[in-house]
Amino acid sequence: MNFNRLVRGNKFNKKQQExxxxxxxxxxxxxxxxxxALMVGVDRKTLYNWQKEEDFKRAVNHQALLSLADxxxxxxxxxxxxxxxxxxxxxxxxxxxxxxxIEAQEKAEEQARKEKEQGLDVDSFLKEFGL
Numbered sequence: 001m002n003f004n005r006l007v008r009g010n011k012f013n014k015k016q017q018e019x020x021x022x023x024x025x026x027x028x029x030x031x032x033x034x035x036x037a038l039m040v041g042v043d044r045k046t047l048y049n050w051q052k053e054e055d056f057k058r059a060v061n062h063q064a065l066l067s068l069a070d071x072x073x074x075x076x077x078x079x080x081x082x083x084x085x086x087x088x089x090x091x092x093x094x095x096x097x098x099x100x101x102i103e104a105q106e107k108a109e110e111q112a113r114k115e116k117e118q119g120l121d122v123d124s125f126l127k128e129f130g131l
């Protein structure tokens with residue numbers, strides 16, 4: 001199943017599409033589920049119910065990979081600050097973020113290459129990485 005059709009097609013309504021985008025950025029932006037529900041215009045229970053659906057989860061995971069890849073240059077640019085922080089928690093979080101960012105960038109590049117070469121669908125890509 002093509003991701004663009006999955007998210008932008010008839011599968012998800014506008015509120016679900018926005019929830020997917022925000023849930024993918026949840027950790028990077030420090031958002032809570034309550035904040036996301038409020039921003040989308042649904043109650044928390046609705047958001048929780050959406051998150052139980054397999055297609056919705058796949059869409060969030062895919063969007064998160066793309067979002068991390070987008071953040072990679074910013075994260076890598078600020079890696080020096082993370083790693084030289086006096087706060088050990090900031091150092092650890094910085095290392096985690098840098099590693100996730102690099103991995104996401106590589107996965108996004110690989111996915112783009114495969115989709116271009118083979119017309120690979122997102123479900124196959126996500127299964128390949130255990131998502």
